[in-house]
Amino acid sequence: KNVSRLAKASFLSLACVVIILVAIVYKLLAGDYDVVPNTPESWRFAHSDLIPAVGIMAFAFMCHHNTFLVYQSMRNATMERWEKVTHLSVGFAWLVAACFGIAGYCTFRALSQGDLLENYCWDDDLMNFSRVLFSVSILLTFPIECFVSREIVRTQIKRFYSQEVVEYDTDKDPSHATGGEEDEKAVTTTLVIVFAAFIISPYTECLGPVLELNGLLAAIPLAYILPGLAYIQLSPHSLFSQEKLPAAGLVVFGTIVTICGAALLMPNLMGDCRTGIIMGYCRDDELSLNGTASALVTTTPACVTDRV
Numbered sequence: 040k041n042v043s044r045l046a047k048a049s050f051l052s053l054a055c056v057v058i059i060l061v062a063i064v065y066k067l068l069a070g071d072y073d074v075v076p077n078t079p080e081s082w083r084f085a086h087s088d089l090i091p092a093v094g095i096m097a098f099a100f101m102c103h104h105n106t107f108l109v110y111q112s113m114r115n116a117t118m119e120r121w122e123k124v125t126h127l128s129v130g131f132a133w134l135v136a137a138c139f140g141i142a143g144y145c146t147f148r149a150l151s152q153g154d155l156l157e158n159y160c161w162d163d164d165l166m167n168f169s170r171v172l173f174s175v176s177i178l179l180t181f182p183i184e185c186f187v188s189r190e191i192v193r194t195q196i197k198r199f200y201s202q203e204v205v206e207y208d209t210d211k212d213p214s215h216a217t218g219g220e221e222d223e224k225a226v227t228t229t230l231v232i233v234f235a236a237f238i239i240s241p242y243t244e245c246l247g248p249v250l251e252l253n254g255l256l257a258a259i260p261l262a263y264i265l266p267g268l269a270y271i272q273l274s275p276h277s278l279f280s281q282e283k284l285p286a287a288g289l290v291v292f293g294t295i296v297t298i299c300g301a302a303l304l305m306p307n308l309m310g311d312c313r314t315g316i317i318m319g320y321c322r323d324d325e326l327s328l329n330g331t332a333s334a335l336v337t338t339t340p341a342c343v344t345d346r347v
Contacts, residue, residue, distance in 0.1 A: 042105070043112035045183050052179035055172040060138055062169045063155070067142045071163075074320045081148035090300045094254025095247075099136055100129065101258040103266075105187045150318070153247020160321035181236075189228050196224075248304065255300040263293030 066072060102109075110116055113124070143155040152158050156173060159166035243249060267290035276282040 042108045048179045052176045055176040059169045064142045067146045072146050078149045091251040093296050094300050095250045097258035097262050098254035103261050188232050192228050255297050259293050259297050263289050
């Protein structure tokens with residue numbers, strides 16, 4: 040019942056991510072995929088896919104929804120400790136994300152897919168092991184997201200029936216929590232969330248569009264639009280005052296990115312996007328010829344992107 044009890048699972052998930060990053064960097068430095076050819080689009084700076092990419096990055100750093108639960112789980116929680124934790128964690132996440140993006144794109148360039156691991160050959164034992172670690176990481180991360188979703192659902196249900204504001208006990212020390220038996224409502228809510236995710240997830244094989252859609256419709260409003268609107272509403276200054284201009288700019292930026300990104304993504308959301316396809320440079324005959332761009336085009340799935 041306390042999010043701090045998931046700390047070990049989170050650490051193992053983080054360890055899996057670091058190992059995957061080491062494997063990707065090793066493959067880049069070892070030159071195992073130097074056979075991937077350059078194309079005219081290889082080092083193009085940006086194009087229309089930049090907008091959905093902003094949604095993916097916002098989704099990667101979206102931690103606002105579990106902020107209160109994490110703060111509540113801290114021992115001797117203070118603003119100083121909270122600032123240190125958030126800066127270190129977000130900074131480390133940015134460093135890992137940057138390394139993933141740079142190493143992955145330098146390896147495959149214009150042929151980089153939304154799911155980077157799909158670019159690696161299926162007879163590559165190290166990357167197959169990385170795929171297993173990625174699955175383990177997702178399994179270990181899911182309980183945290185499920186925990187947050189369950190608490191939100193339970194809080195809203197309690198508010199609906201009691202018509203009272205539900206407050207968190209920020210002074211509660213998780214080290215003194217005895218756990219207790221799960222009540223029937225908590226078990227039911229958890230099962231509904233888990234089975235709902237289980238039923239929906241098999242309907243798509245494309246990780247890229249899912250991340251883009253979540254980023255555009257959930258992460259960007261949560262990271263840019265809602266905080267800006269909250270500051271504008273709560274600040275005592277006038278609407279067009281200098282103090283509110285940054286918040287207004289944040290709201291405008293988030294709104295534009297959401298609308299433009301959705302307009303670009305929706306037409307291609309139901310397109311043909313397959314996984315498990317053998318890339319052209321992974322075929323023995325292509326490797327012997329050092330790879331050709333024309334051959335790669337015929338074996339590249341529709342979900343391949345060339346965004347930076």
